[in-house]
Amino acid sequence: MAQANVILDKLRAQLNTSDYRKLHWEGSFADYLNIVLEHPGVTRTAYQRLYDMILHHGIEEVYENKDKIIRYKFFTEFAHKYGDAIYGLDRPLMQLVNVFKSAALGFGTERRVILLHGPVGSAKSTIARLLKRGLEEYSRTDEGQLYSFAWRNPDGSGWTKDPMHGEPLQLVPEEFRPALLAELNAKCRKPYPYEIQIKGDLCPYSRYEFRQRLQKYDGDWLKMLEHEVKIYRLVLSEKDRIGIGTFQPKDEKNQDSTELTGDINYRKIAEYGSDSDPRAFNFDGELNIANRGIVEFIEILKLDVAFLYDLLGASQEHKIKPKKFAQTDIDEVILGHTNEPEYRRLQNNEFMEALRDRTVKIDIPYVTRLSDEIKIYEKDFNPEKVKGKHIAPHTIEVAAMWAVLTRLTPPKHANLTLLQKMKLYNGKTLPGFTEDNVIELKKESPNEGMSGISPRYIQDKISNALVSHPDEDNINPFMVLNELEAGLRHHSLIKSEEQYRHYKELLAVVREEYEDILKNEVQRAIAADEEALARLCANYIDNVKAYTLREKVRNKYTGALEEPDERLMRSIEEKIDIPEGRKDDFRREIMNYIGALAIDGKKFDYRTNERLQKALELKLFEDQKDTIKLSTLVSSVVDKATQEKIDVVKSRLIRNYGYNESSATDVLNYVASIFARGQSKK
Template identity: 70%
Template sequence: MTIQSGVSLLQRVVELQDLKTFRELNWTGTFGDYLDIVARNPKVTRNAFQRIYDMIMSYGHEEFIDAKKKLIRYHFFSDPSFDADDAIFGLEIPLMRLVNFFKAAAQGYGTEKRVLLLHGPVGSSKSTIVRRLKRGLEQYSKTEAGALYTFDWYMGIIDSENWDWRQAPESEWEKCPMHEEPLRLIPAETRERFIEELTDGYNGEYAIRIVGDLCPSCRFNFRDLMLRYQGDWSKVIRHVRVRRLVFSEQDRIGIGTFQPKDEKNQDSTELTGDINYRKIAIYGSDSDPRAFNFDGEFNIANRGIIEFIEMLKLDVAFLYDLLGASQEHKIKSKKFAQTDIDEVIIGHTNSPEYRRLENNEFMEALKDRTVRIDIPYITRLRDEIKIYERDFNKKRVKVHIAPHTLEVAAMWAVLTRLDEPKKPNLTLLQKLKLYNGRTLPGFTEDNIKELRKEAPNEGMQGISPRYIQDKISNALVNYQADGYINPFMVLNELENGLKNHALITSEEDRKRYRDLLSVVKEEYTEIVKNEVQRAISADEEAIKRLCANYIDNIKAYTQRERVRNKFTGQFEEPDERLMRSIEEKIDIPESRKDDFRREIMNYIGALAIEGKTFDYKTNERLHKALELKLFEDQKDSIKLTSLVSRVIDKDTQEKIDVVKARLIRDFGYNEQSATDVLNYVASIFARGDMKH
């Protein structure tokens, strides 16, 4: 590694700076300059709902079919280039409802007058969704497509027609405390005519509108200057400087977050601002806007978004502010008239808190003004796995994670969230596989739709991803000395944690979860048995020879011919024993063998007509049958069960080393985990041999 000097590193930082973008984000100009921008790009005047909807859509989307249902996946919520740590998986339906809410609000269809409430069990991504929206707005406001503007006041004396606003010291500019839209400076009596002329010939997606009045602070400055210039608005507007507005939660610009405290200490001024008592002595009145701090969460979130964490824990007094803010888009600060706001109000809460709201008759007004979107746990296995792959990938974790470790943890989590199927011939594990896109004999996509319909609240209970993440972390720490973790280590951690799980209050639930761990262990056993079988039978040349032998025999059988024995040169009857030994591996009954053999030959014939050659890999069922047959033929020669007795001859050891190398190369194991899985599968076969 080359060690660079401090001077060269400093120079590198200078080179990496993007001064052009910095200047764009800190643009300032006159009100006339701003009107030029509006004329070129009317979207800078969008309201908060329109801006959020456009932000989501700017990342693109894709349509796909799931169980005959057309769904939309909005890339904003999962795009790793934006924020990989907060990527959201498998919640397409709730997120479609969320985007539809914003779309309707952007069009002015009424949902812009509602509080958006995300409701679901703990750890179901409610906070993550809001956090992603907030961070998305921060990034979007820095782009050309997401640009928006606000203004500052110069309250000094302008004594010359040639006065240059750029020469005024920065300390003499007074910012609008609520980052308002500059078009609000247009006097109310001239707005309608002004909009007509501004939008003449404009046919954009959103109509340009000037909604609401100036905040008390700007209203005071505007009135003061109008009196100074005897109503000459053109002179008043010279005191205004328009500037680019960039949202920032850290700087409390355009993004607010409110978290309820102890009920006795809640203070509504945290939402709507408070009197600055030090300035009362200067200005002589507590109703002078200059003696008031318009820095409540509602104030600073204007033009953007305000998040209410655990919203239903708010004191009733706060809810009145919430009702006015949502329905009327107005807030009431102490000592001032109602103030217009333009912001998205989004809260989240868990199920117990929401049940309390439903049972509280004093909350009727809030319920009437709330749009609830349920955010359930994931019920699709592959999406649950993505969560843990994101958190426990090779970049973050130095300990080797054996194949299927995250998969079995995810499988158990999803099983706890599913309702028992009402169909008697369907197990919970099979239901999980159907939801995950697997096809099972006797079940169609219509059956999957029925399963989802009969369990509308599926995913609203069960084990949280946080619990799984905690237990995987425990396994990584506890088995760090071993250099790797495997599924059994994680399953043991999951089971041991159940007795102290704070959210499981029923022994019946605890027992059910333990029983589901047994189901997962059985499924994992089948998975690794199949994996070792594939590793043993991964000799492609041997499979090709077996396949060619099988094809020769079924060809002779279907054409009622004899087969030439390549060793003796004699013609013999087709080898029925060989053919059946392969077909039985995929459950082809005796009564169906003729149909299956003709099906294979017809397939080969169709390929020949197209000028293509037959490859066993293109027929999944035949491929599986050949692998299982080869495994059966080879397992005795490899003597896998000798691993259990620890008595291994040199020839067997060499064959076992080949299998282990395949597990490492093709399936993602390391030396230790491959050895463990071979020992485990060997013990299974040993038990099977003892039974026989």
């Protein structure tokens, strides 16, 4: 018992009842007007609140292919808290937020259905889920507060809330609104980007209550509000069906439009005597309960036609038609998402022109930047989540590489491969290609990313690799590549033999690229002897200096003056493809760089020059590979001296590249087998 009390006391110390009281505030209509004057944002429309919610989390400006892109931290930092961070979709998200901004300012898009369109698994549902969750949290903050009202029960037993949690200012009769708005807008105590407005009217239930109670007070609506109405803080919640709605189509034969606009409560007809009495109606359809917030339509174009007609009025006129009642005002963001086949069906259906005309389509493609695709999988497959299994370096990278390649269209440029195009998109530089070339490549393929392999398939196959090798303490890229290939034949979205062969060929491209990555890492690990690299660099610089000054080099062993060692210099320069005709320029460039550092009082370090470092490492590897004799690894007998050198290389792989003991051994064995087969590239 004592231990339980200690635990409870710690929890009690974290309680903040002031937050509870703030979220459960109640007051009079006059109190609410004071809040409006102090915080005019409480009267915002649904679009204004949604747009401000996104801006509330901040923005950052980034540049992509010379274009300034606004990145909204709501989709990154806020989303990261829930494991839903969105990567690589900055442009589509900027387009989406611009639609929200236009709607917030009343430029017309507030009268449209916003349709997220893209292939399966492209984050459409994630975006909708984040917007709903963001609104929930925002409504709990001071900046995002909003209010609704409730009616005193006739018997004095309590209060009945407006079923569509309407805006309290709607309680003001039409003829008094202009005067009230003029006063409110003139006396607001805070800068406000929007004008305070009263849009729409009370729902049928509150209209009925208003009229009935107005008789009691002989038409004095102000006195009636004072005694019969309570204003309360409204907190949006999908679970409680307050301001957040979600509709998912079911069997077409069983669809009923009352799921959107509410239905008659037959048990109360006997009590109130009529099925057209608003007290005998449940205003609990998705469009009713989503008032003041957002409604998400999952697979919106799979809806029955009758439902789509409801959307026409809901979007264009901001009205819905509950059964047996007049059109009812709503204020909500209508967001749907759909895949390509359903959208094509909409385009081909001439009877749906009205819906197409009221739709703003935002394409949400797959990611085409490798680094962003990698981040998607690192959310689920990282050391914190994958406990007990080591994921070898490049495992996620090669899977992401294949996924991105399936989404790219073959380049028209004769000297550019699909793999090179992927690298250009990922920010790498290639000889003969500039950023302008990348811009042109993207213009050539405007629909790039709208087809290809879904991230879900990749995630499934990485999961398979993790669980299907219980005896292994790590998974490596080859295991994942094998899983990806094994599942291709049964992939439900592969439509033709030609597509199957293309995806399989891309797997071969990725395997070859991975082999090159491995060989490069092993080379760098072998050549990672800092002292040997420093000696080789000093020797090269001495010879380059003598060559550019037309001097001789003193032999450190004999003391004799000798001509600069052209063979040594060229053996290093050739490693980074410096042609004979450009060697003088490269050598002068190195000397100028060293001279500029000396003027600033800095000492030259080869590690600050990426090209020179790479050349030195490749040269040292070439000099040392025969002494290490990697090819002997595949034999059963390795002498002690060679084993010691191999252990040093292995420790460097573990320390510098993230391998563990087992995966480092696998990599060395694999690269050794390549050398043993004589397949090493120059």
